Amino acid sequence: MSTIRKKNEAKILKAASQVFASEGYAATKTIDIAKLAGVPKANVYYYFGNKETLYSAVLETIIEPLLSATHPIETIDNPAIALTEYIKTKLIISRDYPYASKVFANEIMRGSPLLSPEIRQRLMNQSTFLLDKFTQWIDAGQMDDVSPHHLLFMIWSSTQTYADFSWQINAVMGKSSLAASDYDDAARLISQLVLKGCNVRSGNDTAISTPG
CATH class of the missing domain: 1.10.10.60 (Homeodomain-like)
Incomplete structure (x- = not known):
């Protein structure tokens, strides 16, 4: 090209x-x-x-980062570190792909009529993997018996909101746009809430402190 x-x-x-x-x-x-x-x-x-092909191309710019976001969960055994890195990655996607993230969210809210069956299946497979991983950690005693589904939805909503509601967030913070440090602060807080709220533990049931 x-x-x-x-x-x-x-x-x-x-x-x-x-x-x-x-x-x-x-x-x-x-x-x-x-x-x-x-x-x-x-x-x-x-x-x-045509417009539909262009729209699909825009969706593709965000689909691959979204599908790659689970890499920490796939490769890191420590649930505290894995969850923290996953949350960071999801926030980075909202930061780096703000408009495409909104397009994706709007597409999902419309029932994903223009997402290809292949992409819908890949996204569903990813969700199933995450739910299974959360369940494994619960069964292994590494976190409390929380709802894997609602934990996943909470992480999605708390990270995606930085793209979908960027105007409101910027207005409340009195900024034209958030700085990298703002996303770091968000990642630390969301991670802290998830890890402490789920009482994430190591294999010997010792509480794991929030990674810095």
């Missing part, structure tokens, strides 16, 4: 993420995406074919 093509596609994807996030799929017009990207409208169709 040529450098020019990569740059144009990246500009269009970035602009499309913003417009889809603010307007929704149905109300979005390709001319508005082209204007924001600073390219002719014809270029949008040249690189992506």
Whole structure:
């Protein structure tokens, strides 16, 4: 792929993420995406074919980071560290992909009509893996007998909100945008609440302190 093509596609994807996030799929017009990207409208169709394909491409920019977010849970045996790193990763996704995160959230709220069956299955497989892992930790006595489902939903909501409600969060904090330190503070607090709330323990039932 040529450098020019990569740059144009990246500009269009970035602009499309913003417009889809603010307007929704149905109300979005390709001319508005082209204007924001600073390219002719014809270029949008040249690189992506149609609005639905472009929308799917925007979703793909967030799907892969979301699917990769479980890497700490997959590779770290210590549940305190694994959960802490998972929470950090989810917050980084909200920080680095704010518009695509909103597009994804809107798609889920609409019942995911434009997510491919393959992606829906991969996301479901990921959720099943996380629930099974939480259950394993509970059965091994490494955390209290909490609801794995509601624990997962709580982590999702507390990290995703930094993308979905960024305007309100920024307004309350009196900032135009959050700094990296703000996301670090959020990660520490959410991790502390999860670890202490679930009473995460090591194999010998000793309480595990929140990682710094």
